[in-house]
Amino acid sequence: MPLMKPKKRTTIYDIAEKLNITASSVSRALNNRNHVNETTRQLIIKTAAELNYKRNILASNLRMGKTKTIGVVVPRINQNFFSNVIVGLEDATYQKGYNLIICQSNESHEKEIQCINTLINQHVDCIVISVSADSDNNYDHLKNVIDHGIQLIQFDRIIDELQTLKVINDSEQASMEAVAHLIEQGYKRIALLEGPQNLNTFSQRKAGYLKALKKFNVPVERELIIENAWTKELGAEATRKLLSLPVPPDAIFASTSDFSALGVLDVATAMHFKVPSKLGICGFSNEPFTELTSPSITTIDQFSIHMGRTIANLYFQENENSEIATTPRTISIKPELIVRASTSRKV
Amino acid sequence: MPLMKPKKRTTIYDIAEKLNITASSVSRALNNRNHVNETTRQLIIKTAAELNYKRNILASNLRMGKTKTIGVVVPRINQNFFSNVIVGLEDATYQKGYNLIICQSNESHEKEIQCINTLINQHVDCIVISVSADSDNNYDHLKNVIDHGIQLIQFDRIIDELQTLKVINDSEQASMEAVAHLIEQGYKRIALLEGPQNLNTFSQRKAGYLKALKKFNVPVERELIIENAWTKELGAEATRKLLSLPVPPDAIFASTSDFSALGVLDVATAMHFKVPSKLGICGFSNEPFTELTSPSITTIDQFSIHMGRTIANLYFQENENSEIATTPRTISIKPELIVRASTSRKV
DNA sequence: TTTATAAATGCAATCGATTGCCGAAATTTA
DNA sequence: TAAATTTCGGCAATCGATTGCATTTATAAA
Numbered sequence: 001m002p003l004m005k006p007k008k009r010t011t012i013y014d015i016a017e018k019l020n021i022t023a024s025s026v027s028r029a030l031n032n033r034n035h036v037n038e039t040t041r042q043l044i045i046k047t048a049a050e051l052n053y054k055r056n057i058l059a060s061n062l063r064m065g066k067t068k069t070i071g072v073v074v075p076r077i078n079q080n081f082f083s084n085v086i087v088g089l090e091d092a093t094y095q096k097g098y099n100l101i102i103c104q105s106n107e108s109h110e111k112e113i114q115c116i117n118t119l120i121n122q123h124v125d126c127i128v129i130s131v132s133a134d135s136d137n138n139y140d141h142l143k144n145v146i147d148h149g150i151q152l153i154q155f156d157r158i159i160d161e162l163q164t165l166k167v168i169n170d171s172e173q174a175s176m177e178a179v180a181h182l183i184e185q186g187y188k189r190i191a192l193l194e195g196p197q198n199l200n201t202f203s204q205r206k207a208g209y210l211k212a213l214k215k216f217n218v219p220v221e222r223e224l225i226i227e228n229a230w231t232k233e234l235g236a237e238a239t240r241k242l243l244s245l246p247v248p249p250d251a252i253f254a255s256t257s258d259f260s261a262l263g264v265l266d267v268a269t270a271m272h273f274k275v276p277s278k279l280g281i282c283g284f285s286n287e288p289f290t291e292l293t294s295p296s297i298t299t300i301d302q303f304s305i306h307m308g309r310t311i312a313n314l315y316f317q318e319n320e321n322s323e324i325a326t327t328p329r330t331i332s333i334k335p336e337l338i339v340r341a342s343t344s345r346k347v
Numbered sequence: 348m349p350l351m352k353p354k355k356r357t358t359i360y361d362i363a364e365k366l367n368i369t370a371s372s373v374s375r376a377l378n379n380r381n382h383v384n385e386t387t388r389q390l391i392i393k394t395a396a397e398l399n400y401k402r403n404i405l406a407s408n409l410r411m412g413k414t415k416t417i418g419v420v421v422p423r424i425n426q427n428f429f430s431n432v433i434v435g436l437e438d439a440t441y442q443k444g445y446n447l448i449i450c451q452s453n454e455s456h457e458k459e460i461q462c463i464n465t466l467i468n469q470h471v472d473c474i475v476i477s478v479s480a481d482s483d484n485n486y487d488h489l490k491n492v493i494d495h496g497i498q499l500i501q502f503d504r505i506i507d508e509l510q511t512l513k514v515i516n517d518s519e520q521a522s523m524e525a526v527a528h529l530i531e532q533g534y535k536r537i538a539l540l541e542g543p544q545n546l547n548t549f550s551q552r553k554a555g556y557l558k559a560l561k562k563f564n565v566p567v568e569r570e571l572i573i574e575n576a577w578t579k580e581l582g583a584e585a586t587r588k589l590l591s592l593p594v595p596p597d598a599i600f601a602s603t604s605d606f607s608a609l610g611v612l613d614v615a616t617a618m619h620f621k622v623p624s625k626l627g628i629c630g631f632s633n634e635p636f637t638e639l640t641s642p643s644i645t646t647i648d649q650f651s652i653h654m655g656r657t658i659a660n661l662y663f664q665e666n667e668n669s670e671i672a673t674t675p676r677t678i679s680i681k682p683e684l685i686v687r688a689s690t691s692r693k694v
Numbered sequence: 695t696t697t698a699t700a701a702a703t704g705c706a707a708t709c710g711a712t713t714g715c716c717g718a719a720a721t722t723t724a
Numbered sequence: 725t726a727a728a729t730t731t732c733g734g735c736a737a738t739c740g741a742t743t744g745c746a747t748t749t750a751t752a753a754a
Binding site for chain 3: 009011012013023024026027028030031033055056058059060061062063064
């Protein structure tokens with residue numbers, strides 16, 4: 001195979017030379033600026049097409065200080081919720097000619113800071129982030145984004161006190177509905193698997209749980225609330241503990257994730273707690289597998305793709321004037337309870 | 348909230364001015380070029396740190412014509428296999444200071460071309476692609492990548508005749524093992540759900556199927572091979588047809604995906620074909636849900652994260668000298684058969 | 695001490711696109 | 725016909741970093 005020498009790309013100077021004019025005019029014509037005669041403009045556009053001209057984005061970026069690029073930082077790219085948000089983002093931004101740079105923090109605060117710095121260095125126009133669980137209560141890196149004049153949009157897991165654009169789920173409301181549903185199905189002792197309370201998403205889910213209990217006058221029992229039962233394994237472990245109580249719960253709301261709900265189901269099956277008759281199970285996120293287990297698992301859909309699109313549109317709305325938005329604004333998306341077999345004991 | 352004015356970033360000129368030297372020296376010092384006195388270099392580095400200097404990547408990119416960015420084009424970002432490949436890619440490239448721009452073709456040839464053009468315009472250093480199913484047998488856009496001096500790496504779904512770097516699974520071997528396993532389990536009439544044969548991945552899987560039958564002297568039966576049974580729905584439809592045959596198959600190899608295997612399982616259950624005793628089922632990809640169904644589904648793991656890392660490393664190896672690699676080279680990763688309940692009838 | 699050599703630094707062009715400012719040409723108004 | 729506007733396009737600087745070439749300075753050899 002012959003050694004490839006990349007073909008030289010056409011520049012505005014090439015066009016200018018061919019037409020015996022200057023590069024300024026070419027630039028103005030191609031950018032629909034005024035100060036160019038309509039006839040000349042048409043000629044320039046035609047010639048540009050003939051020479052297969054493509055604007056050199058690197059040069060343009062340098063001059064303009066903008067890159068039409070959005071940086072995304074998520075804990076894990078391959079987690080269903082996040083990859084779907086990215087799908088929505090990609091879909092909406094691609095149409096506007098924007099590109100996405102994707103980073104994952106792996107739930108590490110350290111890596112998150114590194115990602116942010118990389119994106120700042122890349123001069124992205126906007127950073128979209130869902131913060132890592134491990135956060136240290138230190139948000140200097142996010143403030144830094146704002147200080148650099150880069151639009152910051154938080155989603156799902158957000159830092160409340162930072163004044164930024166935000167797109168979240170109304171997790172509290174969703175959780176309340178889920179627990180209310182359990183109560184309506186006749187479950188009396190409902191346990192909660194909670195996540196790290198420093199994350200808004202998890203504290204809201206707990207709040208919804210408490211609110212529902214209060215509404216239906218169900219007493220809150222300390223021993224039914226299990227901290228940090230986040231993964232399938234931790235969910236299983238928690239369930240083993242719960243089902244061994246003198247008076248075990250008759251329902252478990254795995255507010256952390258569908259994965260922990262899966263752990264619950266495994267242990268319940270192993271310990272012969274029939275689901276849903278003897279134990280109700282509700283997860284969170286509507287992972288695809290939840291409709292495949294037996295019984296299928298009741299869960300909460302977060303409209304992740306839609307969330308991605310919403311984030312993108314929020315960016316475009318707020319930055320139409322090309323000034324970065326400094327007035328905070330929060331869009332809340334209402335999740336939906338998906339009732340399945342694991343909580344359906346009344347027919 | 349006050350209007351933010353982004354702080355002006357420090358440039359090499361600022362450093363030069365402060366030290367009464369020229370920007371050239373600063374640049375050389377920071378890039379560890381020779382021709383700089385060691386004392387001066389240290390001073391420059393120290394001052395750069397003090398002034399919180401960060402190289403302007405936009406300027407550097409323009410000058411160097413490189414961007415330390417890799418473009419990725421996949422059919423769907425949120426498909427388990429692809430999102431895991433991306434995880435592996437991100438992991439390996441991030442460490443080297445590279446960034447990833449992600450695009451999805453949505454299985455459309457049209458969109459794929461657009462994605463490629465965007466990435467070429469962005470002057471990415473490398474494009475990593477798994478082609479869309481809908482391909483038109485026209486690969487000008489890929490040739491264009493090479494013509495632009497951009498390293499092209501194909502993975503998983505590849506165009507064989509294009510001379511590029513390639514990373515694939517040995518699907519033929521894996522399929523052969525899967526079918527051999529079915530035969531060993533005593534299944535006699537094994538049906539195949541096949542995917543678009545223009546994609547190497549699917550044609551290889553079929554080849555493996557045929558090879559295994561031949562090896563064990565099992566006759567190939569035309570009616571047991573179903574074209575284009577790709578999705579859960581198509582898999583279900585195909586199964587309905589197969590199980591209604593005068594002499595239905597006693598095993599179905601859903602070579603297209605675990606999703607179609609899921610469709611098979613659904614229909615089998617509905618039609619009271621007990622799995623695995625009366626019908627064996629084998630999928631492809633090891634989607635997380637395959638171990639959650641009842642019975643759990645035998646499938647083939649593609650080591651997707653590892654594949655992502657392999658792609659990245661291949662790039663770094665081949666481009667160490669900063670020349671793009673023009674000698675084709677293919678790395679084949681051996682997938683692994685994961686035997687589960689859906690095909691285990693011998694104990 | 696003088697010349698040859700090497701090391702350190704500066705100068706200026708380059709990577710392409712963009713844009714403020716100015717002058718020339720065309721058009722309108724008086 | 726002369727003066728006042730507009731319109732069109734060119735000039736040159738700018739965005740920062742990089743680098744070949746030239747120049748200066750320091751060091752080694754003669």
